[in-house]
Amino acid sequence: MPQMAPLLWLNLFIFFCLSLMxxxxxxxxxxxxxxxxxISKPWKMEELNWKW
Incomplete structure (x- = not known):
């Protein structure tokens, strides 16, 4: 029904305003x-050597 289109846009606009707020x-x-x-890292680069 084309009469319901303004109500749909009004609901979408209200939902958009509420979510933006x-x-x-x-x-x-x-x-x-x-x-x-x-500079203030808790670990050193030497500790990250994952090669065996």
């Missing part, structure tokens, strides 16, 4: 990833 809220409240610097 949840995405922004999660990005605002969740802390960013802690980036490790390559």
């Amino acid at each position: 949840i995405f922004f809220i999660m990005n605002y409240f969740l802390p960013p990833h802690s980036k490790t610097s390559p």
Whole structure:
């Protein structure tokens, strides 16, 4: 039925707005990833020799 098309687009628009709002809220409240610097590695390169 073509009469139902505006209701479908309205539902899709509301779903898009809600998911976008949840995405922004999660990005605002969740802390960013802690980036490790390559200088302060807990292991040494000599320990990674996998050859026998």
